[in-house]
Amino acid sequence: MPKFIIDKIGPIEHVDFTLNKVNMLIGPQSSGKSTIAKVISFCLWLEKDVLMRRNTDYVSWSFVEKQLLEFHKLKNYLNEGYAIFFVGDAIDFCYTKDMCFAKLKDGFERCKIGKVAYIPAERNAVTLPNIASLKMPEYNTRSFIFDWLEVHQKFQKKNAVDLLKLKLKYYYDESSQKDMIVLEDGKEIGLEEASSGLQSVVPLYVYVYYLTHWIYDHQEDISFEKKDRIEGALSREYIKMFSKQMNVVMDEEFLNQAVKEAKLSPGFKKILGTAKTLKKAGNDSLDNLLETVLELEENISHPHYSNIIVEEPELNLFPETQKDLIYDLLEMINSGRDHLLMTTHSPYLLYALNNCMLGALVQENIPEEEEGLQKMKDSFVKPEDVSVWEIKNGKFFPYKENPNYTIQDERGLIRNNYFDRIMKNIMTDFAALMDYCDED
Structure with a gap:
């Protein structure tokens, strides 16, 4: 599994961690979640790029400045003592003030390439009129938009995408060149007419479906x-x-x-x-x-797995829908092949992820008549395949002395005291105000 050390970049003071199959970063605004996700995305993409080029001579400070700092909008994030260390399957990478290099590892010749997809929080920009004609800097948002413009055309009415627990369907109407949503009652609306929640979740959902299903069943267009x-x-x-x-x-x-x-x-x-x-x-x-x-x-010549990085899956979604989205994402990915990283502010996503881990531990005990839980089985994920980090003040805030700095216990479940602490924070003001309520 890929290993990272990130120091003194943006709000990050120091983090040291190993990625898992399913990963989640939670913390308040401006705590460094996206900074970590962007560094991970760059390093995984760099490893893929090296495998295609078969050498590392081109990796330099100027290359990193363009492909990481400019592309991911981190140009002003480097603080005194900044450092990135990455240990992958095919390369080791180092980026500091004094050193910048990538080194091929023994056995890199046998490594296979995969997809690396960064799905930004600004993904609902795909619904803007004439988005393809707008001039945009070479940022990750632009990259996602142009990836979307290629991907969405592959799903027309004959092969519409089922948005499973959301009970919707998506397809691209070639004649009108519009993204269409089929509602539960059969009514069809354009994506640009839909709620802000749907405008955020549909591009995410469809793109993940493409990365976890379509590319393995079809021949990709090769530029x-x-x-x-x-x-x-x-x-x-x-x-x-x-x-x-x-x-x-x-x-x-x-x-x-x-x-x-x-x-x-x-x-x-x-x-x-x-x-x-x-x-x-x-x-x-x-x-x-x-x-x-x-x-x-x-x-x-073709992808063998997908590394999927999603900023804030919960954007503009009701808590119940957040839960359903996590269930669907875990059902879509192939845990033996794909990797998923999510950044979030929402404890509801952690509740949903915890449910799926607990389900994996008890699935043999679930009776057949428990239809609701039986339907969840495809979303169950082994706790040992999941890592959840809470970030505060530029560092991970682990449960006890967890060796990978996660907030999980020895079974891999998210500790109840995390949820208790979150709920206590919410209820403190309520309890204080209750002291001033009339008795009746």
Whole structure:
């Protein structure tokens, strides 16, 4: 699992943690939740980018400034002593005032790429008229909007997305070029006409469905840039292995030039095409070089998992709907494959997540006649696959001496004293005011 240390960035003083399958950050406004989420998003994306490029030479202070600080709007967040340390499956990454580097790890050649999706709090911007024509800076919100403009077209009326416990459906109407919502009674309205809650939750829901279902059942559209990256990676691996077989030493400059020429070579593409044909025909006589290149193509040509990062899923939603959304998100993700990180202000999301963890612990004891709980089973998640952090004053505020600084007990459940403390904070003023009520 990916490991992080983040120091002195924005409101963050120091956090040290390991990501899990399902992760949640809770805390007040401006406590650093989004800062952590953005750093995580960048590091996971960087690892994917390195796997596509097959080298780390381009990782520099200027690269990090553009791809992290500018893209995620953190340019003014660096404080004295800032640091990011990331330990992933394929790379280690360090970013401080004095050092900036990414280092390939042993076995990186066998690592597979996945999707990295950052779903910002401003996601309801997709409902703005003519959003595609508006000029926007290269921020994460713009990236999400343009991803949405590509994704939403894949769900038309014939394959509308069921928003499960919300009892709605979504589809894109190509003739009117409008996002449509089908209500429980069958009535249809445009997404821009819907409530603020629906305008926030529908893009989130549909995009997560795309990341957890559609991309594994369909062939993704591959941009020219991505195709070029894949061909470059395959060429680089082929040339490196071939030169090793021939005992030829190649410096990076010569290798880069050889890769450029190989990508343009019909001969190289013909070799790969022949190898793929033989492989499909069940031919086991391919040499190790071609086997390795074909394995690499399989690893980087399509996503094998999704890393999904969501800011404030609860935006503009009634508590009951917040609960249903968490149940649906946990039902949609494949916990053996995908990873989910959420930032939130809402204790209702924690209640819902706690329910799903407790459900996993007791599911064998739930009788068949408990239909409501039986319907929840697809949302159950093992507590050991979940990490929940509370952030206060730039640090995690753990339960006891928890080694990963979470607010969970030895079973993995969120401690009741957390909820008691939240409720006490809410009820303190009420209790004080009750002292001044007339007895009758």
